[in-house]
Amino acid sequence: MTIPQLLLCLSLSMLCISSKPTEKKDRVHHDPQLSDKVHDDAQNFDYDHDAFLGADEAKTFDQLTPEESKERLGMIVDKIDTDKDGFVTEGELKAWIKKAQKKYVYDSVERQWQEFDMNQDGFISWDEYRNVTYGTYLDDPDPDDGFNYKQMMVRDERRFKMADKDGDLTATKEEFTAFLHPEEYDYMKDIVVQETMEDIDKNGDGYIDLEEYIGDMYSHDGDADEPEWVKTEREQFVEFRDKNRDGKMDKEETKDWILPSDYDHAEAEARHLVYESDQNKDGKLTKEEIVEKYDLFVGSQATDFGEALVRHDEF
Ligand SMILES: *[C@@H]1O[C@H](CO)[C@@H](O)[C@H](O)[C@H]1NC(C)=O
Numbered sequence: 001m002t003i004p005q006l007l008l009c010l011s012l013s014m015l016c017i018s019s020k021p022t023e024k025k026d027r028v029h030h031d032p033q034l035s036d037k038v039h040d041d042a043q044n045f046d047y048d049h050d051a052f053l054g055a056d057e058a059k060t061f062d063q064l065t066p067e068e069s070k071e072r073l074g075m076i077v078d079k080i081d082t083d084k085d086g087f088v089t090e091g092e093l094k095a096w097i098k099k100a101q102k103k104y105v106y107d108s109v110e111r112q113w114q115e116f117d118m119n120q121d122g123f124i125s126w127d128e129y130r131n132v133t134y135g136t137y138l139d140d141p142d143p144d145d146g147f148n149y150k151q152m153m154v155r156d157e158r159r160f161k162m163a164d165k166d167g168d169l170t171a172t173k174e175e176f177t178a179f180l181h182p183e184e185y186d187y188m189k190d191i192v193v194q195e196t197m198e199d200i201d202k203n204g205d206g207y208i209d210l211e212e213y214i215g216d217m218y219s220h221d222g223d224a225d226e227p228e229w230v231k232t233e234r235e236q237f238v239e240f241r242d243k244n245r246d247g248k249m250d251k252e253e254t255k256d257w258i259l260p261s262d263y264d265h266a267e268a269e270a271r272h273l274v275y276e277s278d279q280n281k282d283g284k285l286t287k288e289e290i291v292e293k294y295d296l297f298v299g300s301q302a303t304d305f306g307e308a309l310v311r312h313d314e315f
């Protein structure tokens, strides 16, 4: 074999390997970052603005004058102070930041709400949801596409009942949000784990063994060699996932895997914002303290423009 032939061979085989569908399915629910900006307050407060308002909302403040910014910030402070005692605590701030980050969740529920609330009474009953989602299946329980609607409906009903805290089979907006986005709610974590385990546990023994774990993220293609990341996952399973070393993952071990208790970015940011603006060091913030530091919380780019223009005019 000549050198050019050898090179061709090598590059072809590399092509073959890289074009294989080795993309990994990710079951892990991570808390998203608060902002994609760098957190360096010495440079600017862009990270804090994204964290405090959500990235989309933060942009809308860029065009405001300082006065407008302060006024809107003042109204936001009233909303953050949920117990209305006139102070914003670290806990209230953290809850606010978490909410700002979850805006896309609330937006998607808002979009779907009308579709399901057939009688427009402000609630979504299980019957309404079932009729809208599975109406065609209920009319024709033996569809040709072979899809298991029955199983999906049973699973949806179980999740719906879990989200429905007061058990009246009717979901408020908050309950419906928990139904559609269960990973965002503590009281839904068990059902998230249960559904994931049912997906992966092919032999139905109530545990995830090593082959089921790997089989969920990687499908063997004939006798092809396993890619490196799959070998790493096998080691991960043995060393970290299967904590009690009985060769399989139980509920708790699965929970630790798919719902890791990540570093709490919202809590860290709330502490940071309080520390930076708490002038009398009583550990909580008044509206005045927050508005005083409006450039940290919401900023307003119009400031610099405005002042630059004024200065320019003076010439
Ligand atoms: C659901 O569909 C059934 C059958 O068409 C109907 O009898 C029932 O009233 C519907 N329920 C709701 C809440 O829309």
Ligand SMILES: [Ca+2]
Pocket (backbone or CB within 6 Å): 117, 118, 119, 120, 121, 122, 123, 124, 125, 128
């Ligand atoms: Ca309704």
Ligand SMILES: [Ca+2]
Pocket (backbone or CB within 6 Å): 242, 243, 244, 245, 246, 247, 248, 249, 250, 253
């Ligand atoms: Ca185990």
